[in-house]
Amino acid sequence: MPELPEVEVVRRGLEEILKDQPVLKKVELMRADLREPIPAKKISTLIGEKLLSVERRAKYLLLWTKKGALLSHLGMTGTWRVAPKGDERAHDHIYLHFGGGLRLAYRDPRRFGCFDYVKDPQKHPKLAELGPEPLNADFTGEVLWESLRGKTVALKVALMDQKIVVGVGNIYASEALFAAGIKPTLESRRLSKERAEVLVAEIKKILSRSIEQGGSSISDFAQATGESGYFQTTFRVYGRGGEPCVTCGQQVRTKILGGRNTFWCSHCQK
DNA sequence: CTCCTATCCTGCGAGC
DNA sequence: TGCTCGCAGGATAGGA
Numbered sequence: 430m431p432e433l434p435e436v437e438v439v440r441r442g443l444e445e446i447l448k449d450q451p452v453l454k455k456v457e458l459m460r461a462d463l464r465e466p467i468p469a470k471k472i473s474t475l476i477g478e479k480l481l482s483v484e485r486r487a488k489y490l491l492l493w494t495k496k497g498a499l500l501s502h503l504g505m506t507g508t509w510r511v512a513p514k515g516d517e518r519a520h521d522h523i524y525l526h527f528g529g530g531l532r533l534a535y536r537d538p539r540r541f542g543c544f545d546y547v548k549d550p551q552k553h554p555k556l557a558e559l560g561p562e563p564l565n566a567d568f569t570g571e572v573l574w575e576s577l578r579g580k581t582v583a584l585k586v587a588l589m590d591q592k593i594v595v596g597v598g599n600i601y602a603s604e605a606l607f608a609a610g611i612k613p614t615l616e617s618r619r620l621s622k623e624r625a626e627v628l629v630a631e632i633k634k635i636l637s638r639s640i641e642q643g644g645s646s647i648s649d650f651a652q653a654t655g656e657s658g659y660f661q662t663t664f665r666v667y668g669r670g671g672e673p674c675v676t677c678g679q680q681v682r683t684k685i686l687g688g689r690n691t692f693w694c695s696h697c698q699k
Numbered sequence: 700c701t702c703c704t705a706t707c708c709t710g711c712g713a714g715c
Numbered sequence: 716t717g718c719t720c721g722c723a724g725g726a727t728a729g730g731a
């Protein structure tokens with residue numbers, strides 16, 4: 430589910446739910462590992478603390494207490510939900526119990542997600558090497574262009590590289606390139622500065638529009654995190670291989686790039 | 700260094 | 716209906 434917009438929607442939902450909650454009373458692990466072992470002992474540092482805010486960095490969530498944060502990555506299939514007593518489901522791996530009786534469940538069938546305890550984000554190995562946030566003002570066409578210098582990988586692969594820019598995953602990479610009229614197979618170093626500006630503008634536009642639409646699903650956050658109407662309705666190329674391009678009618682092409690299926694229109698994207 | 704591939708894991712839809 | 720196959724929104728290790 431989660432690229433940047435979905436994680437941001439989850440962040441907002443979690444922050445709303447956790448606002449004014451009493452202290453975290455118990456962390457219940459239903460298994461010892463996901464993609465990696467869950468550091469239960471370190472995480473237990475947070476017990477007895479209030480959750481003060483929820484931060485998003487790239488596709489990571491940081492649930493902050495004054496002692497440190499619980500780091501949560503949703504992988505491909507991770508979700509958070511409010512799970513009242515009786516609402517236990519297969520693949521619930523972690524329950525957070527709060528003083529007032531609220532229980533939050535982390536569910537992740539494929540277990541590609543991960544957890545950690547973070548004290549200083551700057552020093553955390555998973556966070557330290559991340560590239561710029563696409564929605565921040567410091568992510569500009571020039572910055573992107575600079576970081577693509579000399580790179581021979583397909584532009585679409587570079588967009589999914591979290592060192593170049595964070596939060597753009599397989600769907601939004603295809604969608605942003607379509608919106609910018611740039612073919613995903615273009616060698617990264619061949620992107621002109623001018624076209625980099627266009628691409629950055631489209632990335633920002635598409636991510637923020639998606640967050641806005643996902644925002645409407647915050648109310649049913651407890652049921653189905655992140656599954657906003659955006660997905661079914663507004664993809665222009667993703668998942669539409671062989672179908673006519675929404676702009677010109679030519680067949681949408683597909684190709685595996687960086688191990689992931691990629692969609693584009695060779696008439697509209699040069 | 701950079702780039703590419705395989706891999707972790709379960710669920711679901713397509714096709715037989 | 717039931718089975719198998721291929722594919723799925725991420726990230727990383729290891730090899731070339």
